[in-house]
Amino acid sequence: MAIMTIKNFSLGGDLPVRRLGFGAMRLAMGTFDGPPRPAESGxxxxxxxxxxxxNHIDTAGFYGRGDVRANELIRTALTPYRADLVIATKVGPLPGPTGAPSEQATPEQLRGLVEADxxxxGLxxxxxxxLRVGGMTGPGGESIAERFAVLAGLRAEGLIRHLGVSNVDAVQLAEARAIAPVAAVQNRHTGEPGLLSECEQAGIAYVPYFPLGGGARPLDADRLDAVAxxxxxTTAQVGIAALLAASPSVLAIPGTGSLDHLAENLAADRLELTDQDLADLRG
Known part of the structure; x- marks a missing residue:
């Protein structure tokens, strides 16, 4: 029996988005240590x-290489913005000694990061x-309340419509929800067991970064190849389709700097997996 995947999600209860969106991290660079991509390609x-x-683009002010910055590419390419386009961004990481976003902003620095975005x-x-927390480490181990409260204040001022948290565990998500509504959680696809279920029950979007892997557990490459x-x-299409089948709250944001790869990724939500396909993928 084929699994019919719901195509859309209401982000924050009032922003309808296609569940298969676009991640902007790869626009400026093909690899983490490679040269910048030409701006014209992005x-x-x-x-x-x-x-x-x-109609859902995920970006961040720290996505860039040299003079090629994802946010500037988005503004150049897409303004004037379509009325239905939703742009999500992340604040919190700051460049460390190597230039990688390995440091964390203080509460006092967050307003400046939001205003820079x-x-x-051009919004x-x-x-x-x-609020992206944890530097380059995994989730947990620190309070996010003070920093999230700053963003909640900016939301009250009208600078932000909806709030999310990224790289968090269940305790940190509960901290945030006690301060202000949380519309989305962005974690690695292997996030803490139960977190995806909590998001689904609460109407919170779950947005995996590094999304090719499927649902709450990584998919085995050999199994992906066999089902594909x-x-x-393609294996990428099966990975994205499995991710979308994991929960109606999942939003996928595969990124690329290639037009051909883009078309391949976006065709994935037309792929109908069966119960047997999903069972084979999960083993």
Missing amino acids: IAVLRRAVELGV LRAL DRLDLVY ARLGA
Whole structure:
């Protein structure tokens, strides 16, 4: 029996988005240590993504390499913005000694980061802002209340529409929800067991970063290849389709700097997996 995947999600209860969106991290660079991509390539990919129906773009002020910055590419490519386009960004990480975003902003620095994103994107209000915590480490082990309260204050001022948290565990999510409504959680796809279920029950979007892997557990590459061969699809398409099948609260944000790869990724929500396919993927 084929699994019919719901195509859309209401982010924060009032922003309808296609569940298969676009992550902007790869626009400026192909690899973490490689050279910058040409700005013209990123602009072309963004414009094509919107033409193909993407209305949820995930970005951050720290996405960039050299003079090529994701937020500036988004503004150049897509302004004036379509009324239905939702842009999500993340604040919190700061460059460390190597230039990687390994340090964390203090509560006093968060306003400046939000205002910088507003300027770079050419917006008066950000649709969704995640507090990204933990540096380069995994979730947990620190309070996020003071920092999240700063973002809640900016939401009350009208600079932010909805709030999210990224790289968090269940305790940190509870801290945030006690301060202000949380519209989305962005974690690795292997997030803490039960967190995806909690998000689904609360109507919170669960947005995996590094999304190819599927649902709350990573998928075995050999199993991915086997199901892809059976369906006449690519392994990336099967990974994205499995992710979307994991929960109606999951939003996928695969990123790329390639027009061909973009088209491949966005075709994934037309792939119908069966119960047997999912069982084979999970083992």
